[in-house]
Amino acid sequence: MIKRELAVFLVVGSLTVLIDFLTYRGLVWSAWMDVDLAKAAGFLTGTLFAYFANRVWTFGQQAHAPGSVWRFALLYAITLSANVLVNAGCLSLFSSVSITVQLAFLIATGVSAVLNFLGMKLFVFKASASTEKS
Structure with missing residues (x-):
């Protein structure tokens, strides 16, 4: 699954x-x-x-789950912040590397993608107790 x-x-x-x-x-x-x-x-x-x-x-999830829009917006705000912070950290950490910007972008995007997936699965679109039993 x-x-x-x-x-x-x-x-x-x-x-x-x-x-x-x-x-x-x-x-x-x-x-x-x-x-x-x-x-x-x-x-x-x-x-x-x-x-x-x-x-x-x-x-x-075919039907709208109450609160999912707000959870989605919160998740996107958190992962956007993580993306920007990781990007800034990588730019500083890898400043001597010739492809610093590209490397920082890829790492920041990867981190935010993982956080987005986990946040959507476990927080935004988590299965309800009745769905999990069936």
């Missing part, structure tokens, strides 16, 4: 990044928004997709 969830989570994550990027680029290209607003709109569009796709496809 966890292997399937992890595989679907990675697909959803990849699609989320693609949706964020395409929305951002489309809004900038069409000149509907300035760059900063377009980036915010892209991120929010990707985040909405991630919530619904992970709820339904990754963790199999």
Whole structure:
């Protein structure tokens, strides 16, 4: 079960990044928004997709669970903070490496992806007691 969830989570994550990027680029290209607003709109569009796709496809919750939106928002705030802090720490730690920025980005993204998966599985979309018994 966890292997399937992890595989679907990675697909959803990849699609989320693609949706964020395409929305951002489309809004900038069409000149509907300035760059900063377009980036915010892209991120929010990707985040909405991630919530619904992970709820339904990754963790199999067809119906809305009360409180899941707030738990999701809290998780994203925590993992965003972790991403930024890990990135900053890695930039400092690996300052002498020629690919410091890329390395820091990959490590920070990996840490936040693991935290997101665990947070969604154990906190946001955790199985209810009745679902676990069946």
